[in-house]
Amino acid sequence: MTIKDALNFGFDSLGQFERPLLESEILLSFALNKDRIYLHTNYNKKLENFYIQLYKSFIQKRKNHEPIEYITNSVSFYGYDFYISNGALIPRPESEILVYIAIDLISKHDIKNIAEIGIGSGILSIMISKLSDKQLNIHASDISPEALFNAYVNIQRFKTHNITLHKSNLLDFNKEYKFDLIISNPPYIKNDEILPKELSFEPQKALFGGNIGDEILKEIIKVSIKQQARFLLCEMGYDQKEQISNFIKGYKHKKIEFYKDLAGLDRGFLIEF
Structure with a gap:
């Protein structure tokens, strides 16, 4: 042949x-x-x-139908090649928007201390660290050992040694840090939604967010308030804007803004507390 x-x-x-x-x-x-x-x-x-x-x-x-990224252990994000394996969610191009917004926010508000909830393969924290001209201190958590391994490999690959990893649910590890910004791309698909076959290869805990789908998003908002964060930047499902808008009304905050992805769909929100 x-x-x-x-x-x-x-x-x-x-x-x-x-x-x-x-x-x-x-x-x-x-x-x-x-x-x-x-x-x-x-x-x-x-x-x-x-x-x-x-x-x-x-x-x-x-x-x-195994994703080609898992077969080759490689995924492109922001023009860079990252290590990826079945233990971590494959990054989507839409997440590049979150990185862009975070970089702008860091510059405008002199942000230095950041937490990421659910670091997965590490692409968000790593790219924010690489692209920002600030000296950042990043703490990132995940409940999955496989995801943390992916993040560790990529942190070593890109030499972003200002990122500290924690095996922890949400920010349960934190007893001493005060974060200016919390970022997350959490699970937000409702449990009974039927997904394409390719998604069956991805970690289900990184996809499904509860019976309604927004349960973890709401927990992250509450955690951010408890942690006294200045900002929360978070991805969400395209149909969850109304749910998040109504939920945040019950909590003290300065403002909430939603952003769209390249397809024009609602994709995330920024809350200032």
């Missing part, structure tokens, strides 16, 4: 997906530890059986 044969095999096998050739190229590049340019300049190169079988195993995983 040549590289061209392998790509044709992948294209035929992954026909159910939107970009079968691109995904075949990504998986073959990963199997060979080569870039995609190498594939295009070596179409007629014959492959050793080991690499053929490895590539076919990747193709089979993808046919079974």
Whole structure:
């Protein structure tokens, strides 16, 4: 089997997906530890059986709807490649908006102390640390050891050593810090919602937020008030604006603003306390 044969095999096998050739190229590049340019300049190169079988195993995983990010242990966010495994939620492009808002907030309000609830793969805290020109002190919690491992790997990869990890529910670890800003991309899907098959590979605790879906969002708001945070920046479901608006009315705060994603859907909120 040549590289061209392998790509044709992948294209035929992954026909159910939107970009079968691109995904075949990504998986073959990963199997060979080569870039995609190498594939295009070596179409007629014959492959050793080991690499053929490895590539076919990747193709089979993808046919079974396993996300390509988990197969390759790589996900792109803000133009950087992060480590990702099944133990952490795959970052979505929409989360880049949260990073942008956080950076602007940090600059305008001289924010230095930040907490992240549910750090997952670490992409939010890491990118905020990389992109901000302030000396930040970040504490991040997660209940999942697998997610914390993902975050640790990425912290080491990007040398963002101003992030301290805590295995903790919400901010239960905190007895001494006062945070200017709390950020989170928590679970906010209601428990009985039927999701695409690919999402079955992602950690369910990072997806489902309760019988209604907004339960953890509300807990984070209450925790932020208890922690006397200045700001809370949080992602939410596209249909949860009214629920959050009504909930925050029962608590003292200065203002709440909602932001939209690139599709024009409500995607998150910023509360100033």
